[in-house]
Amino acid sequence: MKCDPFLKMEISGANENERQIVYNEKELLLLRWYKLMNPIAKSAVQSALDHFLNRDVYLHLETTNGAYAVHKQESTMTVGAYIRNGRICFGRGVITGEGPYRVGLKMEIGWVYAEGLTDFEIDQAGRLLLAGHDQEGRLAVALELSFTPFDL
Template sequence: MQPIEKESVQRQLQTFFNKEVYVHLETTNGAYASHFNEKVMTVGAFIRNAKVHIKQGKITGDHPYRVGLEMEIGWVYAEGLTDWELNNQGQLLLAGHDFEGRLAVALQLSETPFA
């Protein structure tokens, strides 16, 4: 992965507009959380291969970044994104890594289901 370049990511996001695509979205502090500190709450969310129709979307912010994707009846939103790549299957992979390089958030789009 490489650091996000807003214009490049926006161009890639646009290739998924007005199509049914598969979304992977996850957030985590799971293995990185302090499970023995009652003042730290462990949180996470995970969805894989949700099939959605994306109407439009945009990347905003100044490192870390936010991506919002408008669907027919709602939104998908990810914040804290730092890195991206377009893999050889045409899947757009966006991730947010903390200062130690650990994954905190991932948003991925594909025209085919994720393995």
């Protein structure tokens, strides 16, 4: 059994497909989200970004080194940023890099940018979910787009 300090849950199993959650409902959703994600396929992500062009969309963007940094070294500063259900409209969306990837969304008066992305999913609701996981599978960055607000 190991404990992921960011998700505050215990995970068991020899590999990713055997992981089981033994914590709460919110973290079950986070683990489910992680397990469904696939390594980024640039062409698929670019097509998904194009689908959201020039339309009002809801944005979820977060970055964190959170508990990881503090857990490994007490003197390390914890940093993070978070926005959920920010409504934006972008006229250009681009994925670049060779992995980890970067996504930039060009709005009329600025940019939204996420770097370090490794995985993606297009869920049943048509939302684009992008995430960057470190070598241990912990979330470091997430960028999500949806035509409807995300659950709070």
